[in-house]
Amino acid sequence: MIKIEKRNDVPMALYFFTPFIAIILTILGGGIIFYILGFNPIEALKFYFITPISNLYGFSELLLKATPLCLIAIGLSFCFKSNNWNIGAEGQLTFGAIVGGGVALLFYNQEGFYILPLVIIAGAIGGMIFALIPAILKTYFNTNEILVSLMLVYVSKLLLDYLVVGPWSNPEGFNFPETRQFSDSSRMPLLFEGLRIHAGIFLALAAVMLSWFILYKTYLGFQIKVSGLSLKTAKYAGFKGKTMILVVFMISGACAGLAGVGEITGPIGQLHRMISPDYGFTAIIVAFLGRLNPFGIIFASLVVALTYLGAETAQIFLQIPKYTGQVFQGMILFFLLASDYLLFFKVKILNLKKNELRH
Amino acid sequence: MATDLRISNISKIYPGCIANDNVSLQFKSGKIYALLGENGAGKSTLVKILSGVISPDNGEVFLNEKNLKLSSPLDAKKNKIGMVFQHFNLFETLSVFENLSIDATEDNKSLRVRINEILKKYNFSIDLDVPVLNLSAGQKQKVEIIRCLLRSPKVLIMDEPTSVLTEQETEELFISLKKFCDEGILIIYITHKLKEVLSLCDEVAVMRKGKVVSVSQTQNERVETLANKMVGQKLAKIKKKINVSKNKDEIFKVKHLNFYSDDPFETNLVNLNFSVKKGECLGIAGISGNGQNELFQILSGEIITPDTSIIFRNKEIAKLNPKQRREYLMAFSPEDRISQAAVPELKIYENVALNNFKSSNFFEKGLVNEKKIKEHSKKILSDFSVNTDNVELKSQFLSGGNLQKLILGRELITAPELLICYNPTWGLDVGAINYIHETLIKINDQEKSTILISTDTEELLKLSDKIAVIYKGKLSKIMPSEEVTPEKLGVLMGGGSID
Numbered sequence: 001m002i003k004i005e006k007r008n009d010v011p012m013a014l015y016f017f018t019p020f021i022a023i024i025l026t027i028l029g030g031g032i033i034f035y036i037l038g039f040n041p042i043e044a045l046k047f048y049f050i051t052p053i054s055n056l057y058g059f060s061e062l063l064l065k066a067t068p069l070c071l072i073a074i075g076l077s078f079c080f081k082s083n084n085w086n087i088g089a090e091g092q093l094t095f096g097a098i099v100g101g102g103v104a105l106l107f108y109n110q111e112g113f114y115i116l117p118l119v120i121i122a123g124a125i126g127g128m129i130f131a132l133i134p135a136i137l138k139t140y141f142n143t144n145e146i147l148v149s150l151m152l153v154y155v156s157k158l159l160l161d162y163l164v165v166g167p168w169s170n171p172e173g174f175n176f177p178e179t180r181q182f183s184d185s186s187r188m189p190l191l192f193e194g195l196r197i198h199a200g201i202f203l204a205l206a207a208v209m210l211s212w213f214i215l216y217k218t219y220l221g222f223q224i225k226v227s228g229l230s231l232k233t234a235k236y237a238g239f240k241g242k243t244m245i246l247v248v249f250m251i252s253g254a255c256a257g258l259a260g261v262g263e264i265t266g267p268i269g270q271l272h273r274m275i276s277p278d279y280g281f282t283a284i285i286v287a288f289l290g291r292l293n294p295f296g297i298i299f300a301s302l303v304v305a306l307t308y309l310g311a312e313t314a315q316i317f318l319q320i321p322k323y324t325g326q327v328f329q330g331m332i333l334f335f336l337l338a339s340d341y342l343l344f345f346k347v348k349i350l351n352l353k354k355n356e357l358r359h
Numbered sequence: 360m361a362t363d364l365r366i367s368n369i370s371k372i373y374p375g376c377i378a379n380d381n382v383s384l385q386f387k388s389g390k391i392y393a394l395l396g397e398n399g400a401g402k403s404t405l406v407k408i409l410s411g412v413i414s415p416d417n418g419e420v421f422l423n424e425k426n427l428k429l430s431s432p433l434d435a436k437k438n439k440i441g442m443v444f445q446h447f448n449l450f451e452t453l454s455v456f457e458n459l460s461i462d463a464t465e466d467n468k469s470l471r472v473r474i475n476e477i478l479k480k481y482n483f484s485i486d487l488d489v490p491v492l493n494l495s496a497g498q499k500q501k502v503e504i505i506r507c508l509l510r511s512p513k514v515l516i517m518d519e520p521t522s523v524l525t526e527q528e529t530e531e532l533f534i535s536l537k538k539f540c541d542e543g544i545l546i547i548y549i550t551h552k553l554k555e556v557l558s559l560c561d562e563v564a565v566m567r568k569g570k571v572v573s574v575s576q577t578q579n580e581r582v583e584t585l586a587n588k589m590v591g592q593k594l595a596k597i598k599k600k601i602n603v604s605k606n607k608d609e610i611f612k613v614k615h616l617n618f619y620s621d622d623p624f625e626t627n628l629v630n631l632n633f634s635v636k637k638g639e640c641l642g643i644a645g646i647s648g649n650g651q652n653e654l655f656q657i658l659s660g661e662i663i664t665p666d667t668s669i670i671f672r673n674k675e676i677a678k679l680n681p682k683q684r685r686e687y688l689m690a691f692s693p694e695d696r697i698s699q700a701a702v703p704e705l706k707i708y709e710n711v712a713l714n715n716f717k718s719s720n721f722f723e724k725g726l727v728n729e730k731k732i733k734e735h736s737k738k739i740l741s742d743f744s745v746n747t748d749n750v751e752l753k754s755q756f757l758s759g760g761n762l763q764k765l766i767l768g769r770e771l772i773t774a775p776e777l778l779i780c781y782n783p784t785w786g787l788d789v790g791a792i793n794y795i796h797e798t799l800i801k802i803n804d805q806e807k808s809t810i811l812i813s814t815d816t817e818e819l820l821k822l823s824d825k826i827a828v829i830y831k832g833k834l835s836k837i838m839p840s841e842e843v844t845p846e847k848l849g850v851l852m853g854g855g856s857i858d
Contacts, residue, residue: 226705229704229705233699236661237682239682
């Protein structure tokens with residue numbers, strides 16, 4: 001008979017160490033998969049995890065991909081820490097990009113220092129509004145936020161589809177499903193000539209610092225922490241539960257909206273159908289790999305960004321489909337959950353016969 | 360064939376409490392047996408032993424002189440002991456038939472035939488193909504009973520079966536139980552409701568503090584005699600001098616408190632009215648599950664009920680949440696100290712910050728003032744003699760008594776005018792209980808008021824100035840505690856009436 005028991009005291013150090021175990025297991029698991037597929041695992045893993053960041057350009061690409069992941073995951077950590085399961089960050093990202101992109105398109109033939117801030121604020125507000133929908137439905141109509149926020153992802157993607165093929169499509173674009181190019185004043189400044197890394201990374205870093213401050217140093221952060229651990233206690237303490245749900249969803253939506261606007265004003269420069277390779281969903285993995293800790297999330301976003309890059313490199317050099325990136329992301333989450341389980345629970349194998357004797 | 364179930368010298372000891380102390384009982388088929396007792400009397404432990412959920416430390420169970428080894432619920436099933444628990448074990452989204460077929464050993468066709476036979480025989484009307492969530496509590500209970508009947512049980516144990524039933528459903532249940540009994544099934548009926556014992560059962564065993572204190576024929580018993588046996592002759596009061604509270608102001612007054620819930624496991628409250636004077640302790644007695652949970656949450660502001668009036672220090676506070684009520688100097692100590700009054704994963708000082716009243720300055724301009732909280736926590740730890748001075752300790756490492764001291768300390772350090780506590784001493788050792796009782800008496804001596812909701816009659820008689828009993832969501836009249844005898848209390852708690 002197998003018996004599963006909760007461990008009484010889990011050392012904090014080990015709690016932050018298990019993500020590393022998960023990453024190592026993911027790499028080993030990846031090696032095995034490559035071996036089964038008939039590739040030299042060492043070589044394949046090298047293409048996956050070393051080659052992409054072996055030059056400056058690669059490193060800039062890593063930061064470029066980590067930026068939206070980090071931003072979204074920071075926002076999600078507010079929701080997850082307080083037991084609100086917002087899994088529609090991809091939708092909030094898309095809607096933020098639509099609103100921000102709409103403002104950028106208004107100014108497509110104008111220049112001015114004020115344009116970019118307007119676009120960024122519009123994007124954040126867009127994401128915030130879109131996240132408020134599941135939050136309001138949850139607080140006032142008792143709906144399940146998981147379903148609502150997930151379904152809204154498809155709503156926003158279809159809306160974006162409609163806009164780029166319909167009313168917002170580029171009049172000189174030969175019917176391609178895309179809008180006009182934004183003017184230079186709507187674009188994120190590049191940090192280095194020739195590299196795609198842009199000023200959006202500062203938004204992500206600012207979000208990290210701010211979220212650390214809010215979560216650990218303010219009354220709001222305290223309420224989020226208590227609600228996450230015990231809703232009964234939060235109710236007993238008299239925290240305003242509904243307001244808090246609205247606030248964490250707004251923070252989360254704003255971060256996702258910022259990530260969306262960072263993509264379209266950064267590397268993309270216009271609106272089209274494929275503005276995000278599911279950053280909003282992948283960021284859920286990032287948030288948990290980073291232990292919902294702001295600084296952990298920085299590290300996790302870099303690791304997960306590498307799986308995006310590695311997949312592209314492996315596709316070019318080894319003709320492995322780039323969707324293996326998702327396999328790696330899935331494995332990270334799987335191994336993380338598995339090692340967490342073993343961290344919090346002991347598995348005991350009891351000898352049935354002996355057990356019977358004792359009674 | 361006649362069934363004979365014998366329990367011989369069963370003992371079960373939990374740390375700090377003897378749940379079953381050398382219990383011996385004998386049951387024979389053809390009769391309905393009642394097992395009667397207060398909360399914590401040991402009924403549930405005994406039943407869990409009979410159904411194989413827990414193993415006794417000592418003692419044996421014989422069924423028709425065969426020594427049973429009950430080391431899992433499966434063993435109980437094999438030996439034809441069926442059990443209907445108070446809380447149903449059904450999958451709400453599956454149909455009735457699917458629920459019944461889960462642990463069946465035959466094919467669906469013959470199972471359906473057998474179920475229909477049972478339905479017909481006992482006049483149960485249940486649609487087998489609707490999801491269980493559409494059924495009423497009484498129908499769900501019938502599904503559980505059918506599940507037992509399918510295994511043609513020799514013994515059927517019913518644990519507080521009427522707590523979720525309407526009057527009508529209760530009557531139907533009694534008729535069915537009598538039929539089962541006539542067919543030779545041995546029925547053990549666990550309850551704390553005295554009237555049910557008298558109307559349904561043939562023999563009654565009363566348990567108190569883990570021991571069987573009496574076994575008798577119900578025809579020789581009355582509500583009063585059973586109540587007396589159930590509650591016991593409690594010790595004379597050690598209470599502080601009774602407050603001469605004739606001319607004092609009413610500090611807290613509740614009018615028209617009504618609560619209606621759709622959840623069958625919650626109790627509706629019907630028109631509760633009471634008041635508390637300065638320096639007075641109002642005790643609310645009752646067997647758990649008669650509405651105490653709901654009452655506590657309404658008094659603390661966790662549940663807001665419309666049309667209720669709660670006046671505290673001349674202000675209407677019925678619409679305020681717990682935090683706002685604290686500002687008016689109320690304090691609350693809920694029953695669930697482990698997962699509601701405190702969060703085990705939080706450090707002591709973080710748990711202290713849960714009582715964030717305005718003058719505490721724990722959070723200034725929205726920021727955490729950690730230094731202030733820690734200073735305050737240190738003071739609580741020393742003033743209320745919690746056996747640690749480390750405010751960084753996670754509260755999960757405190758013993759029950761120390762955790763309760765911390766919680767009471769947190770609630771009392773604001774010098775509240777009214778403390779509402781619910782079972783403040785459950786599960787604590789004698790030392791901690793004494794400390795908490797002394798603390799509660801001290802509050803009254805300082806002219807502050809308390810409302811003590813408790814299932815422990817001894818505690819209530821010791822601490823209260825006046826006592827009322829809550830039964831099925833209704834409050835009895837409020838009696839000065841010098842007029843209250845354990846016997847009266849027992850009658851009221853069991854649903855009887857006095858005078």
